[in-house]
Amino acid sequence: MTAKQDLPVLVGLDGSEPSLAAAVWAATEADLRHARMRLMAVGNDSAQDEELRASLSNAAEHCREKCPQVEVVEAVEHGRPSEALVRSSAEACLLVVGSRGRGNLAEAVLGSVSTAVAMLARCPVAVIRERRTSFSVGPVVVGVDGSPASRSALRFAFDAATARQTDLVAILVWQPAHSGRSGRETLPGAVWFGLDDAQRELAAQLEEWRASHPEVLVRESVRFGHPVEELVSSASHAQLLVVGHKGAGGFERLLPGSVAHGVLHHAECPVVVVRPGQTT
Template sequence: MTRSRLPVVAGVDGSAPSTDAALWAAREADLRGIPLRLLLVNDDPGRAEQAAKALAEAASACREQVPGVQLAEETTQGHPIDELVRRSAMAELLVVGSRGHGGFVEALLGSVSASVAMHGACPVVVVRGHGTTGPVVVGVDNSRGSRTALDFAFEAASRCRTDLVAVQALPDAYFHPGPFPHPDRDELRADAERHLAEQLSGWASTYPDVPVRRIATNEHPVAALREAAADARLLVVGHRGRGGFTGLLLGSVAAGALHHAPCPVAVIRSTNP
């Protein structure tokens, strides 16, 4: 099987968020023209019957709402995080719900979804909210990670025939004159917007069908992305961008987006170290 024909893999566990994730994955697989594999990883052999029922119900919902999708169902024994991460190396896209069974009610993000987003070998989408309409929003910071995210975001916007909103959140100092001679605020903002436009130019020419809106702001990156994604179908962030510590497995912006975004979040790992 070639890379382009690898499936979309969705982890399910019988919870409502995992069903939402399965339905999102079914629509995405149908758009991409590739198979969908629903995977339930059961860590309790005594619940085999319950696991089979949960998987069948998720599959039935997908077939009902996305009748054209090519769908396979699988249950396997093991630790959900370990198995989903392992399967990510054999998937074009891995999709999970924001929270599954066993999570604390007050938690914003479940341990499985957070860990899979950290360690997944392919793009990982954590589904929260519905995100079925609106633009694709992407965070930009001129890092290798954000360039990989831009590639994914433009392709997603083109496939969905929707707009792309590119957000670059810069430090406050970028927009405020300091103690030394400095351009005025309008010129600083113009420079920031020009810098953002330059980062987008290559992709904009490759995807002329995608209308692009640019936002350069001095807000905190997570707040800026959350605001821009209020009506988005998808928020795309790099796995790690500028300003992160080398030892961190998941950048602070990606982690913040996963916890606070109002729509599905795609975390894209750079193909190069």
């Protein structure tokens, strides 16, 4: 079996500007990981091959210009983009896609496909948006809820903060249980009682990773509100937002599986979705 650190960063391309931005971001990520890059374009029709190869060549040129020390391999595959990328993700340390396709290909790698691979891929998935031109400053932000997926997300986030030599902001979004009485009468006491519990839970979740990553400065934040809104707001100036998917556990209500889908559509910065048991 190939060691995880020997696996390439896989990039899904469709010839659009968002996919090119994703490839350039992935080149920097591959450089941080000392990993190879595999650029993949997928089409249903062999008549598209020339167009696909041209888009691959263009993206590879940009990646080599950005990070000349990174080895770049180009591949054209046939089939459905989401299926091909999910299948290939089993042999990748990270899958990178853009958030939206604007190319002329029959099936863009991006858009709905980016959501599909983020939910199903065998490795962590990074979805890159074009809303900002630079992601080289700011902290790594991670959502925490105590679930298996959240623990995998924490591992990814701590490793990412270490590689980037930046701070980590760990966020637990708390919502109090409804008491059946008016919010005006009961909410303040319920919030503060639950907030103490949430702060202790967050500290406990971070303890192991703080010990193994003493070089990372960690800021803890317990927020009250809607998980998607709070995470997106907190990551507005981040390099990266990391969330788990398909979590369960005592704090499941804090960061349900749909949060991953929500932040993919609204976050300004790159988003990494990590499923339980996945490693960087």
